[in-house]
Amino acid sequence: xxxxxxxxxxxxxxxxxxxxxxxxxxxxxxxxxxxxxxxxxxxxxxxxxxxxxxxxxxxxxxxxxxxxxxxxxxxxxxxxxxxxxxx
Numbered sequence: 001x002x003x004x005x006x007x008x009x010x011x012x013x014x015x016x017x018x019x020x021x022x023x024x025x026x027x028x029x030x031x032x033x034x035x036x037x038x039x040x041x042x043x044x045x046x047x048x049x050x051x052x053x054x055x056x057x058x059x060x061x062x063x064x065x066x067x068x069x070x071x072x073x074x075x076x077x078x079x080x081x082x083x084x085x086x087x
Contacts, residue, residue: 014041022050032063039065047071 061067
């Protein structure tokens with residue numbers, strides 16, 4: 001616990017990150033705003049990992065600045081049957 005630091009600064013939080021685990025509520029506008037700002041501060045090596053249960057993940061990858069390093073764990077079963085196509 002002593003090594004955990006809290007900050008509101010994207011620059012400070014992203015400095016030298018290997019992984020980032022995003023846990024924002026499933027509000028598309030908030031996620032896009034977060035990824036867009038965070039992408040400005042992350043080192044190239046950083047991987048972004050998230051969990052989604054009610055939202056399809058594909059549309060968010062482009063806002064991360066590293067879609068090839070955007071990992072999603074999807075807990076909902078067959079969510080695509082109940083969601084509009086957002087690809």
